[in-house]
Amino acid sequence: MATARLNDSELADRAVETFRMYGYEGSSLNRLAEATGLEKASLYYRYPGGKDQIVMAAATHVAGWFEQNIFLPLAGEQSPRRRVQNVARLLRRFYADGTKPCVLDTLSLQGGPPQLQAALQSALDGWLAAFTNIAIESGMTRTQALRRAEDALAAIEGSLILSRVLGQKRFFLRTLASLPDLLTEP
Amino acid sequence: MATARLNDSELADRAVETFRMYGYEGSSLNRLAEATGLEKASLYYRYPGGKDQIVMAAATHVAGWFEQNIFLPLAGEQSPRRRVQNVARLLRRFYADGTKPCVLDTLSLQGGPPQLQAALQSALDGWLAAFTNIAIESGMTRTQALRRAEDALAAIEGSLILSRVLGQKRFFLRTLASLPDLLTEP
């Protein structure tokens, strides 16, 4: 058997980059083929279910990224504040200083397979829980911590839109800078 | 000359509804025809430039809606707080309690004509200016007012995403409820 040009993780990663920029409907197989360096037929070999299977693999891959770069670091050894600072740094890279959209936004538009919405919901739920937990650990009540987590998530997603539409990174970067206080100062 | 089934305003309104749900790439002429009740050929008669012209008309129409339902009410006669409460009510209807996405989000993805991004940027700039002005009028410094306006916009856009992905209106509704304090309490 011939060896694959890209492993599943690299392949899903390229797919995520395409879906986050163009959305589900805008991510044609031609664009996905170009982004991955594979021909359309090769994509069908890797994902017999076609575009729907590719987008689900992309969603799963992003959920894994959240696991590694948000959930795990937030459950680490350092002080809560340092852990949040670390996560903010990782988020800054993932969103390229606010120049790249969030898949939770992009892929939650109408269109795509029904399970996709469930996958996005699950990923966002996990993210909210991770933020809530670090806020509780920082001394907040459950209610207050939940509220801070929701505000933080909304601020991240909202500032990404402002940064994208106005072409200015400062909105997103400022939100990241506010994260430590928001999540760890009761 | 035969009389049009829909005037330009009604037509643009249906187009906006389609674009906000499906984005630019997902809004095929078939979907636009279904949403407007016109055949594709009739859409080309009204908009010879095709889909690109339709999306620009939609963007212009939304900018007009902002003018009428945000800028003008915020420059009204009542107290600043009452004016913001009024705008919050209008926003609640426009976003259907947080169940419908914002075109500034949906249409700012990759794809579509280049002028579209300029139109969205201009609409968002106007919205920010209107929010900033009411905050200044409420006694804030220019710097503080600008900051509050940006935070308010990001909170609106971000909470719309949370509400959409998690299927819960409360995120968006809570943001609307916080608007009067955010924009009029120094």
Next chain:
DNA sequence: GTCTATATTAAGATAGAC
């Protein structure tokens, strides 16, 4: 001004060679 019918291009998807 809107329609039916049709042309043209791109999208999603498969077959079979290497």
Next chain:
DNA sequence: GTCTATCTTAATATAGAC
């Protein structure tokens, strides 16, 4: 496992009747 070639369907767009 990836490719070229091809099929089928849907998309954008136009022609011409009413």
